[in-house]
Amino acid sequence: MTEVRKPVEDLLTDYDIFEPEFVKDPYPSFSEIRESQCPIARTERYDGSWLPTRYEDVVAIAQEYETFTSRGILVVPPFPGQGEGAYGGVTAPPITSDPPDHHWHRRLILPVFSPQSVAKFEQGTRDLCNKLIDEVIDKGTADAAADYAQHIPVRVIATLLGVPLEMESDFTAWVRAALENILDAEGRKWARKNIIEFFLAQVADRKLNPREDDFITELMNTEVEGKVVPIEYVLGVCNLMLVAGVDTTWSAIGSCMWHMAQHPEHRKQLRDNPDLWPTAIEELLRMYAPVTMARIVDHDIEFQGCPMKAGDRVLMAFPAANRDPRQFENPDEVILDREHNRHVAFGSGIHRCAGSNLARLEVRVALQTWLERIPEFELVDKTDVTWAGGQVHGPRKCLVSF
Amino acid sequence: MCAIAAPEVFGSDEMGNATVLISGDIPAELQAKTRRAESNCPERAIVITD
Numbered sequence: 081m082t083e084v085r086k087p088v089e090d091l092l093t094d095y096d097i098f099e100p101e102f103v104k105d106p107y108p109s110f111s112e113i114r115e116s117q118c119p120i121a122r123t124e125r126y127d128g129s130w131l132p133t134r135y136e137d138v139v140a141i142a143q144e145y146e147t148f149t150s151r152g153i154l155v156v157p158p159f160p161g162q163g164e165g166a167y168g169g170v171t172a173p174p175i176t177s178d179p180p181d182h183h184w185h186r187r188l189i190l191p192v193f194s195p196q197s198v199a200k201f202e203q204g205t206r207d208l209c210n211k212l213i214d215e216v217i218d219k220g221t222a223d224a225a226a227d228y229a230q231h232i233p234v235r236v237i238a239t240l241l242g243v244p245l246e247m248e249s250d251f252t253a254w255v256r257a258a259l260e261n262i263l264d265a266e267g268r269k270w271a272r273k274n275i276i277e278f279f280l281a282q283v284a285d286r287k288l289n290p291r292e293d294d295f296i297t298e299l300m301n302t303e304v305e306g307k308v309v310p311i312e313y314v315l316g317v318c319n320l321m322l323v324a325g326v327d328t329t330w331s332a333i334g335s336c337m338w339h340m341a342q343h344p345e346h347r348k349q350l351r352d353n354p355d356l357w358p359t360a361i362e363e364l365l366r367m368y369a370p371v372t373m374a375r376i377v378d379h380d381i382e383f384q385g386c387p388m389k390a391g392d393r394v395l396m397a398f399p400a401a402n403r404d405p406r407q408f409e410n411p412d413e414v415i416l417d418r419e420h421n422r423h424v425a426f427g428s429g430i431h432r433c434a435g436s437n438l439a440r441l442e443v444r445v446a447l448q449t450w451l452e453r454i455p456e457f458e459l460v461d462k463t464d465v466t467w468a469g470g471q472v473h474g475p476r477k478c479l480v481s482f
Numbered sequence: 483m484c485a486i487a488a489p490e491v492f493g494s495d496e497m498g499n500a501t502v503l504i505s506g507d508i509p510a511e512l513q514a515k516t517r518r519a520e521s522n523c524p525e526r527a528i529v530i531t532d
Contacts, residue, residue: 187497194498195485358486362522420521428524437498440486 096125096288097155097395098263103469105300107412110400120386127157129374129393130386131400135424137384138401141375141394142428148394149178150431155395155471156372161264164306167276169312175431182430184304186464189317189434192240192295198438202235205442208235209449217453221460224337225478229330232446236438237325241318242294243282250274255326260468278317283311321435324344328370329439331474332439333446339414340447341480343458347451362423367414369399369425370472398424399473457482461470485524488515500527
């Protein structure tokens with residue numbers, strides 16, 4: 081799909097989050113906006129949106145859910161007809177939910193992501209990472225994104241959901257079309273149809289053959305206020321878990337691998353101080369936060385001098401907030417033992433990422449396992465890395481040699 | 483996150499919400515970890531009183 085893109089003349093009034101340089105490295109643009117007189121930029125592109133870049137503003141927006149609602153959370157508008165037809169009622173609870181329903185939508189999925197629950201995935205994830213490394217270790221070169229990062233979250237979430245691991249490449253294709261190639265409306269429609277029909281079949285199968293100790297079975301049978309939850313809720317949660325659990329996490333793993341390939345001193349620091357891992361993961365998440373979430377303004381409001389109208393889209397640029405010098409000293413430097421790191425890679429407030437513990441585990445295990453087996457590696461060509469952008473930022477091709 | 487930063491001090495319930503495991507004063511050797519957990523809590527849910 082080709083398109084003539086009008087060049088951006090003024091970031092503050094006409095930013096374009098899909099402009100290739102921005103996609104490759106949004107941080108200089110974030111900085112320019114953040115330090116200007118107008119730290120909340122505006123654009124009319126893609127039906128218009130606002131882009132706050134200061135930590136304080138992004139967090140305030142995340143906290144004020146009555147003004148900044150979750151009826152739309154994607155960085156671009158829905159494709160035509162998305163809310164209609166047979167699957168029109170399927171959203172992605174709890175990410176698309178507002179209070180009061182948000183409360184029970186979120187409550188029902190929290191237990192599967194508690195620290196105790198996700199700990200069960202440690203060994204399996206480690207085994208998977210080792211297997212992926214086995215396939216490349218003798219070749220002296222690999223694509224840290226396509227050969228490694230991209231295979232990990234999809235298999236972990238498939239295990240959590242109890243769906244066939246053999247369908248990995250289908251899931252990957254659907255997630256890519258749903259989230260990464262978000263400007264392609266036909267692709268989004270195709271992905272949505274496939275995802276919903278797939279989970280409808282999974283639900284139907286479990287009705288005939290209920291499974292023990294199975295996330296989808298349990299979800300189907302959960303009651304809220306004495307009634308079994310609606311099927312749209314089950315489908316919506318599965319939809320969310322698949323899409324949210326995959327693209328985000330592999331982007332984080334990929335970015336961390338890209339970083340580690342260029343910083344032997346950090347690899348050494350972790351080898352010499354393994355106790356540093358938890359703090360190091362948080363710092364890498366701060367620096368390379370993959371996700372931007374949107375909100376829809378509920379009513380006309382002046383926010384930090386910006387005249388926002390009901391229905392306006394606001395992009396909570398968590399990656400921008402994480403580099404705000406007002407909040408973080410030396411924000412553009414990875415300091416693996418950073419003490420004060422109240423980052424918002426997982427957001428903030430009632431919608432803070434429910435899967436964060438699982439994400440942390442996957443990122444840590446992916447990095448630990450690689451660094452154990454392949455302690456020295458470097459980028460083949462720094463200029464030949466391709467990036468995905470828009471909702472989620474991360475490398476899609478990242479060749480390393482060892 | 484606090485449970486990772488200071489596992490002797492913070493646990494979590496089945497919802498993943500933090501719980502405090504120590505009653506009374508935090509022992510000296512756990513204070514640095516506890517302060518780090520506090521300064522990194524994204525919800526500012528931890529309050530330390532000296």
